[in-house]
Every structure is written in C-alpha cells, then in structure tokens.
Amino acid sequence: MSASNINPESKGMTRRQFTRKLAITGTAVAGALAGGIALWEPKHFLPGFEEKTGLSLPNYATESRKYLSDLAIAKGSEREHTIRAAIDALGGIQRFIKKNDRVMIKPNVAFDRPAALGATTHPDSLRALAKLCLEAGAKQVIIADNPINSPVGCFLKSGLEAVVHELDLKLIYPESSAFSNIQMEGEVLKHWPLFHRPLKNIDKVIGLAPCKDHNLCHASMTMKNWYGLLGGRRNQFHQHIHSIISDFALMIKPTFVVLDGFSVLMKNGPTGGRLSDVREMNTIIAGTDMVAVDSYGFTKLLERDIDLLQYVHKAHERKLGNMNWKDLKLKEVQA
Amino acid sequence: MPVPHKQSYIRTNISLAEKTIGSILLLLLIGIGVSIQQKGRSYDPNLFSVDETTLESTRNPVLNKASTLKEENAPASGETVTTYLEEDYSAFEDSYSEPAVIDTGESVFEKMDTFSGFKAMSDTEYYSADTLYEKINGRAPAYLGFNFQKLTCRTFTIKGVPGQYLDAFIFEMDTPVNAFGIFSMEREAGAKPLDFVNDGYRSEMGFFFRQGNAYIQVIASDVSEQVLAAAEEFSRITAAKIQINDTGVEAASILPMDQIIEGSISYIQENAYGLALLNDVFEARYEIKGLELSFFAMKTDPSSAQEALESVQQFFQDYGTVIENEPINGCQIVIGESFGQYSVVYLKNDELGGVMNADDLPTALAFIETFLKKPKP
Numbered sequence: 001m002s003a004s005n006i007n008p009e010s011k012g013m014t015r016r017q018f019t020r021k022l023a024i025t026g027t028a029v030a031g032a033l034a035g036g037i038a039l040w041e042p043k044h045f046l047p048g049f050e051e052k053t054g055l056s057l058p059n060y061a062t063e064s065r066k067y068l069s070d071l072a073i074a075k076g077s078e079r080e081h082t083i084r085a086a087i088d089a090l091g092g093i094q095r096f097i098k099k100n101d102r103v104m105i106k107p108n109v110a111f112d113r114p115a116a117l118g119a120t121t122h123p124d125s126l127r128a129l130a131k132l133c134l135e136a137g138a139k140q141v142i143i144a145d146n147p148i149n150s151p152v153g154c155f156l157k158s159g160l161e162a163v164v165h166e167l168d169l170k171l172i173y174p175e176s177s178a179f180s181n182i183q184m185e186g187e188v189l190k191h192w193p194l195f196h197r198p199l200k201n202i203d204k205v206i207g208l209a210p211c212k213d214h215n216l217c218h219a220s221m222t223m224k225n226w227y228g229l230l231g232g233r234r235n236q237f238h239q240h241i242h243s244i245i246s247d248f249a250l251m252i253k254p255t256f257v258v259l260d261g262f263s264v265l266m267k268n269g270p271t272g273g274r275l276s277d278v279r280e281m282n283t284i285i286a287g288t289d290m291v292a293v294d295s296y297g298f299t300k301l302l303e304r305d306i307d308l309l310q311y312v313h314k315a316h317e318r319k320l321g322n323m324n325w326k327d328l329k330l331k332e333v334q335a
Numbered sequence: 336m337p338v339p340h341k342q343s344y345i346r347t348n349i350s351l352a353e354k355t356i357g358s359i360l361l362l363l364l365i366g367i368g369v370s371i372q373q374k375g376r377s378y379d380p381n382l383f384s385v386d387e388t389t390l391e392s393t394r395n396p397v398l399n400k401a402s403t404l405k406e407e408n409a410p411a412s413g414e415t416v417t418t419y420l421e422e423d424y425s426a427f428e429d430s431y432s433e434p435a436v437i438d439t440g441e442s443v444f445e446k447m448d449t450f451s452g453f454k455a456m457s458d459t460e461y462y463s464a465d466t467l468y469e470k471i472n473g474r475a476p477a478y479l480g481f482n483f484q485k486l487t488c489r490t491f492t493i494k495g496v497p498g499q500y501l502d503a504f505i506f507e508m509d510t511p512v513n514a515f516g517i518f519s520m521e522r523e524a525g526a527k528p529l530d531f532v533n534d535g536y537r538s539e540m541g542f543f544f545r546q547g548n549a550y551i552q553v554i555a556s557d558v559s560e561q562v563l564a565a566a567e568e569f570s571r572i573t574a575a576k577i578q579i580n581d582t583g584v585e586a587a588s589i590l591p592m593d594q595i596i597e598g599s600i601s602y603i604q605e606n607a608y609g610l611a612l613l614n615d616v617f618e619a620r621y622e623i624k625g626l627e628l629s630f631f632a633m634k635t636d637p638s639s640a641q642e643a644l645e646s647v648q649q650f651f652q653d654y655g656t657v658i659e660n661e662p663i664n665g666c667q668i669v670i671g672e673s674f675g676q677y678s679v680v681y682l683k684n685d686e687l688g689g690v691m692n693a694d695d696l697p698t699a700l701a702f703i704e705t706f707l708k709k710p711k712p
Contacts (some may be wrong), residue, residue, distance in 0.1 A: 018533065039372050112502070113491075116540065148472045153457070153490075157500075157556070216473040235468050268521055271474045273554055275539035276523045281614045 002281040012328070037182075047162020051149075054183030054191055059253040060205040061288060062096055063089050065132035071287040073296070076335025079262050080128035085335035086258065086286040087132055096255050099137030101203040105129060108209045108225045111147045111271055112153035118265035118278040121208050123159035125260045125284075127207055130167050141167070144198035145228040146174040172198045172240055179231040186247030188240045207257035208289065211281075211297045213269030217241045218308050221297045222257040222290040223248050223315070245311035249291060249320035259285040259293050261301040292328050385482060453491040453569060456500055462486040477520065478506060481513040481604065484548075494566045501566055503573065504552040511548045512583035516602035518545040524598040532574050533581065536598065537563075544571040547580040587617040589632035589688060591706055596620045596627070607631060608691050610650060612643040613654070626698055630706075632688035644669060644682045658696075664707040670700070679703045 013021075064070065072089035076082030087093050097103060107121035115122050127141070134139050139177045143164055145156040151173045155161040164171040172178070178197035184190060201204070209225035216238060217224065226248040227234065239246040261283040272278065281301050287293040291312055298309050306323070307314065316323040458471065464483055468475040475483075489503040509516040518534055521543070524693045529535035535544025540563075541554035551573055555566040587600060599620040607613035610633075618631040635643070644667060651671025658670040658677075667682040669689075677696040680689035681703060693699035 035368075036371070039375055114540070114554075117554075149470065157502075158576070214473050215475075215477055220473075235472075238468070238473070241473075268474070271471050273521075273538075273541065273552060274523050274543075275558070276526070 008158050024286075028040045048089075052253065054181035055194070055196065056182065056184060056188065057199065060202070060255045061142070062204075062255060064288070065091060068095060069329045070289060071292055071296070071325055071328040071330045072285070073330070073332045074284045074286070074335050075282055075333075076284075077282060078125040078162065078335070079122065079260075080131075082262065082282070082335040083125060083128040083258065083260075083286075084132065085333050086284040087129075088234040089331040089333045090286055092254065092290075093132040093136045096206075097133050097136035097204055099136055100139045101133075101137070102140045102201060103133045103138045103204045103206065103255075104142045104144065104198050104202045105133070105206045105208055106198075106225060106228065107143065107145055107160060108220070108228060109151075109154045110148045110228060112149045112157045113148075113272065115155060115159045115280070116263075116275060117211055117214055117272045118263045119156070119270060119272045120158040121160065121210055122260060122263065123163045124209060125258070125262070126160055127163045127167065128167055129206065129258060130163065133206075138204075140170060141174060142170045142198050142202065144172040144195065146231060147228065159183070159319045162322075174231070184251055186250055187243040188237060189244055189247040189251060192234075195229045195231055199229075204255040205252065207254050209257070209259055210263070211259050211261040211301050212265035212272070213267050213277075213302065215269060217245060217311060218304065219294070219298050219302055221294040222259050223294050223311065227254055241318045242310035242314055246314035246318060246320065249315045251297050254290070256286060256288050257290045257293055259297045259301075261285060261297060264301050266302065287328070289321045289328060291315045291323050296325045297324040314322065354370045368660040428483060451572070452494045452565065453501070454494065456490040456492045459487060459489045462488075478517055481520075482509040483507075483517075484509055491569065493562065496561055496565065499556045499558070499559075499562045499565075500553045501562075501569055502552075503569065504554075505573075505577075506550040506552075508548050508550065510583055511545070511580050512602065513604070514548045514550045514589065515584050516604055518543065518550045519601040522598050524596075524600070528597075528599055529570070531571050533579075534584075535570075535574075537567070540567055544570065544574065546574050548578040549577055551577075561590065583615070584632040586615070586632050586686075589615055589634070589686060590619045590630065591621075591709075594621045594623055596622055603631075606631075610643075610646060612639075612646045613687075621702070623698055623702060626693070626695055628693050628699060628702055629691050630688065630702070631691060634686055637685050640682055640685050640687045643687050647671065647678070647680050660700075663704055664709055668703070670696070672696075681707060683707070 023060065026300060068091035070087055072083045072086045074086035074089060090096075105126065109120050113119040113120045116125065130141050130143075143160065145151075145154075155164070155173075163169070164176055171188070174195050175197075178194040178195055180196040182189075182192055182194040182196075207222050207225050209220070209222045212220050214220040215222070223245050224327055227245075230237075261281045263278050264281045266279050268274065268277045283301060285293050285296055285301075292308070295312050297307060298304055298312070299306050312323045315321050322328060349690045349709050462470050463485060464479060467478060467483060467486060470486060470488065471478070483506060485507045486504060487507075488502065491501045491503065493499050493501065506517065508517065515534060523536060523538050523543070526536035526538055526543075529537060529542065530542055532544040532546055535542065540558055541552060543550075545550050545551070551570070553566050553570045553573065587602075589601060589664075596619070601618050603613075603616040603618060607616040607618070613631070613633065615635070616631050616633045618629060621628045621630060627684075633640075633643070648657060648669045648671070651669070651673060655671055655673030658672060660668045660670045662668055663681065665683075669678075669680045671680075676692040676694060677699050678689060678691045678693070679699045680687065680691075681694075690699040690702055695707040
C-alpha cells in the first residue's frame with residue numbers, strides 16, 4: 001500500500017471518528033461546567049444568602065480575685081460617698097481601672113427628664129464614678145448613650161451634660177456614622193447596628209444604671225441599660241423583651257456595673273413623671289455580675305418576686321451570670 | 336484489493352480566518368472564566384442594597400418628632416449646650432392674647448409659640464399610636480390600652496427663671512372616659528386636687544389633669560415654688576384652651592364622696608372584678624371605721640344593667656354563696672360571699688353599683704343602705 005492511498009481530504013468522518021470527537025467535546029464541556037459550578041458562590045449573587053459579618057465586643061472584665069468581693073451593697077445618706085463605699089467594697093477602683101486606661105461609662109439617659117424623677121442616671125452618680133476613674137489615672141473617660149428621646153435634650157435635662165463639662169469628660173452623641181453592625185448568636189440579637197464609636201479603643205466599660213420600674217419587663221436596671229447601645233428600629237425587640245435583655249449579657253462583658261438604688265422609680269416606669277413614684281432607698285449596688293446585681297435590685301429595692309423577672313432567669317439558664325446573688329462573694333457596707 | 340487501514344481523520348487545511356476566529360474564541364473563553372472567578376471573590380453589597388433615597392420620606396415619620404439621631408443643629412460630640420436655657424429675655428415680647436377655646440383635635444401648642452410668661456424651647460413634637468413608643472418607650476402600651484390617639488408635647492422656658500423649664504404633654508384619647516381611665520391609673524394617691532378642672536391634681540413636681548378627652552401633664556424641672564407657680568399658671572392656661580367634655584364620665588359622679596380615700600377614684604374599662612359584664616366601671620375606696628371598702632358604679636341601659644346584676648348573682652352561685660336579702664329603697668340587691676369576702680350589689684334602673692370584696696358584711700350592707708337611702712341632689 002502506498003501513502004497515496006491515504007486520502008486525508010476525504011469527505012465526512014467515520015462513525016468511530018465522530019464518536020471519539022463527540023466524547024472529547026462532551027468531556028470538555030462537562031469539565032467546564034463542573035469548574036463553573038465549583039467557582040460559582042450562590043451567596044455572592046443571591047440577596048439574603050450573603051454571609052453576615054459584624055464585630056464582636058472584647059471582654060472588658062478584669063480577672064476575678066480570690067479574696068475580693070464580686071458584689072457590694074452600700075447604704076448611705078450621700079450619693080457620692082455611697083458609690084465610693086461600694087467600689088471600695090469591691091477592692092477599690094484600682095482593681096478595675098489602671099493608669100492610662102480609656103474608660104467608657106454607659107449611663108441610662110433614655111428620656112429627657114429631670115434627674116429627680118428617677119428615670120435617668122443621676123448626675124451625682126456619674127460625677128462620683130467619673131471622678132473615681134480619673135483618680136485612678138484613666139487617660140480618658142467617655143460618656144455615651146443612644147437615648148429614646150432627643151440626645152441633646154436628654155443629656156441636658158438629666159444634668160449629665162453639665163457633669164461632662166465640669167469634669168472635662170468626652171461626650172459622644174449618636175450619629176448615623178457612629179454605628180457598626182454587631183454579629184452574635186443571641187436568642188434574638190444576631191446581626192444589628194451597635195453604637196460602636198464610643199467603644200473604639202476602649203480598655204474598660206462601666207455600666208451605670210438607675211433602678212426603675214418598667215411597664216413591659218417589670219424593671220430596667222444594669223442589663224437593660226445596654227439597650228442604649230442598639231441602633232436601628234430596636235422597638236421591634238419589645239415583643240421579645242426578656243430574650244433581648246438576656247442577650248445583652250452575652251453581647252457585652254463590662255468591667256463592672258453600678259446599680260443606683262439611691263432613688264428608685266417604683267412605679268409608672270420607665271418614664272415616671274412624679275416625685276411620688278420615687279422612693280429613696282439610699283442604696284448602691286456594684287458588681288462584676290450584672291445578672292446578680294439585677295437580681296438583688298429587683299428583690300431588695302423594687303421589692304418584687306424574682307419569678308417575675310424572666311430575663312434574669314434566662315440569663316442564668318444560659319450561664320451568662322448568676323441570679324443567686326447570695327452565692328457571690330458579697331460585702332455589705334455602710335457609707 | 337485489500338482495504339487500506341483507516342487512519343484518523345485529520346484536517347490539515349485550516350484557513351487563516353478559521354485559526355484567527357478560533358484563537359479569539361479561546362481567549363474569550365479564558366477571559367470569561369477569569370472574570371467570573373474574580374467577580375465571585377468579592378461581593379458588592381451595593382448590587383442589592385436598598386436605595387436609601389427612597390426611604391427619605393420615612394426618616395421622619397412623625398412631624399417634628401424627637402429623633403434618636405443627632406440633630407443637625409446639635410453640637411458636635413464634646414461641645415456643650417447651655418444656650419437653650421440662657422435666653423436673653425430683654426427682647427422677649429409678650430404677645431399673648433386670649434385665645435378662643437378650641438377642641439383638643441387641634442393642639443394648643445400648634446397655635447402659640449408663646450404663652451404669657453413662657454417661651455417655646457423646642458419644636459412641637461407629635462406622636463401617633465404607631466410612634467408613641469418613640470417618646471415614652473415601654474410606657475406606651477399603658478396608653479394604647481386606653482385608645483390613645485395623639486400626643487403633642489413641647490418644652491417651654493419660664494420668663495424670669497433662667498435655667499428652668501416646663502415639659503408639657505397633651506395625650507389625646509378617643510373619649511373623655513378613656514382619658515379619665517389613664518389619668519386615674521397614674522393618679523397619685525393623696526395629691527392635692529386642682530380647682531380649675533374636674534379631674535386633676537398637683538404633684539410635687541408637676542400638674543396632671545384631664546380635660547375633655549385629653550390627659551395633660553405639665554412637669555416642672557424643679558420643685559421650687561417659683562417654678563411650680565409657673566407650672567400652675569401654664570396648666571390653667573392650657574386647661575382654658577381645651578373644651579370641657581365629660582361624656583361618659585358622669586358615672587364617676589355617682590360615687591359617694593363621704594369618707595372617700597382621696598385620689599382613689601379609678602376607671603376600669605372592662606371585666607371589673609373578673610366579671611365580663613362589668614365594663615366602664617368607676618371605682619373608689621373608702622375608709623369606714625378603720626375598714627377599707629371598695630365601691631363601684633356603672634351606668635348603662637336598664638336591660639344591660641339587669642343582665643349584669645344577674646351575672647353577679649350567677650357568679651356567687653357558682654363560686655360562693657348567695658345570701659338572701661330584701662330590696663333596699665326599691666332597688667334589687669344581690670349579696671354574695673366568696674372566699675370569706677362579701678359583696679353587696681344594687682340595681683337602680685340603668686345604674687349598677689355596690690361594695691365588692693369586703694371583709695365585713697354588716698359594714699358593707701350599712702354603706703349600701705346609707706347610699707341608697709340618701710336623697711340625691
């Protein structure tokens with residue numbers, strides 16, 4: 001046979017040749033498809049499927065000390081002295097605040113009410129706590145809250161703005177750009193705008209809350225105080241009020257909290273409006289476990305059955321704190 | 336002739352155009368693949384984000400509401416605000432003139448920027464049932480339970496008293512009865528009644544009263560006499576601007592005033608004492624020889640009143656004991672005992688009332704006898 005018998009230009013191809021080429025082409029197409037599927041990430045192209053990210057807050061708590069109390073109850077006749085006595089009973093401010101620490105104090109300034117009505121953190125309490133932090137060598141003390149009412153009106157009418165000016169503290173108002181999304185696995189709170197600017201580069205966080213009645217959840221104390229860090233349409237959480245309050249114990253681990261029970265809003269909370277709604281209890285509670293602090297405040301200051309306070313039970317069951325305040329290293333003092 | 340061995344089909348004559356097109360297609364495919372891969376590595380949220388300009392109309396759903404975001408004219412963080420309360424009153428002009436009485440449908444604050452001796456410190460804020468929580472937060476459900484309609488509020492500085500102010504709130508309900516209801520629910524026991532309204536009292540730090548279907552609160556910034564005097568003046572002016580309307584509240588006038596515990600009058604909208612037919616009930620407490628009694632009254636049509644009385648009797652038949660008694664002064668009487676407490680209920684035409692849950696039957700019965708036999712003005 002000679003090479004001239006091979007005719008490479010012959011018309012058409014044999015069945016075998018066609019099958020072979022089809023198989024090769026098919027394999028190439030299938031491979032391309034498989035590669036495309038592997039590279040394709042549906043969460044990047046379908047709304048609602050994108051992975052939600054957000055910040056999480058660092059743990060601001062200090063180490064527990066074996067011989068120091070974790071819960072202090074101070075009674076006195078003068079607010080500043082009583083707060084100092086409560087902090088001293090925990091081991092002194094130096095236990096918590098170090099020189100050059102940047103400290104954020106979170107008061108409850110939800111409403112534009114005068115201080116005497118017990119609906120907001122009292123200016124004397126803020127003054128006492130801020131002075132303690134400054135005496136301990138804090139580099140800066142920041143005050144911030146995202147109130148229900150107008151922020152300017154709230155800080156002004158509550159008297160806290162004057163304290164800020166008096167002690168040269170830094171007051172941060174909530175602005176649109178001050179919020180960042182938090183991401184956490186709460187019962188209700190998962191991905192939500194948080195008033196984050198005051199917390200940036202902060203070393204210590206202290207909660208300072210009044211003790212008051214609340215129409216929906218029976219009480220507003222140190223745990224509910226953190227509601228003032230939320231942005232967005234947070235009112236929708238009222239339908240799950242106890243769940244979200246217990247979520248706050250997961251959201252933030254403050255350095256310590258102070259429950260101001262000097263003037264307790266006993267009824268018509270959270271706004272109050274009458275001095276007759278306020279009872280002078282002359283008590284300050286300070287502690288490292290806000291679940292325990294709230295448990296004490298509800299039973300001893302508001303004088304109510306702890307079974308009513310669902311959020312404390314939830315937080316306890318989730319091991320976010322101990323509602324059995326008697327189990328803590330407790331110290332009671334008279335200022 | 337033997338069949339030559341068939342070789343693979345090889346097309347060797349490929350034109351330049353074909354080669355060019357093929358190369359371009361191949362490069363395109365590679366390029367598309369690389370682009371898809373790069374695109375898939377980063378997600379642009381703007382692709383599916385909300386166009387916020389479309390939400391502009393909802394940013395301020397309530398006219399002049401107090402926003403929780405920083406106001407545009409508010410100071411920057413760190414600055415202090417003191418100018419609000421340091422008004423120079425030298426240029427203040429007293430432009431007050433006696434206004435006509437207006438319905439609560441139009442807020443008094445809308446009409447006047449200045450009352451005599453006061454000056455608005457803020458814009459008027461308005462809140463509806465949907466947005467009330469934005470002002471009073473967790474307290475809102477209490478008001479919504481009385482068919483709250485609208486809140487108008489504003490802050491006023493006081494002429495001649497720098498640094499002090501008044502917060503004034505007008506909560507409008509749908510009816511005078513519901514306004515009375517929320518007013519009485521928050522009433523301060525033992526507070527001094529006001530002489531310029533039918534329902535009102537002076538608290539240590541403010542004035543609280545009902546006028547028409549409005550529940551008004553004037554809260555002072557301070558307890559000094561000067562500020563409270565200004566608050567009272569402001570309250571009088573405000574009350575004068577709102578039409579009197581006591582429709583439905585007349586039943587409260589049935590309650591006897593003798594030996595009443597001051598500030599104890601309250602309104603129960605429905606299911607008073609757990610009884611489904613006792614609705615729109617006015618109740619007060621009395622101190623009789625060291626014992627406290629609870630007396631209620633309701634006004635309805637005669638057949639509904641009869642039906643309600645029979646339901647009371649049925650309740651005691653089911654859960655206690657019915658004690659037989661003769662009518663008093665022509666009025667049907669039902670006496671019941673349940674769990675050691677006694678109730679004496681009367682029916683007089685369209686009026687149903689009585690003493691409920693008293694510890695002592697003779698005292699309760701004597702109270703009702705005195706009440707029914709007392710000549711009405």
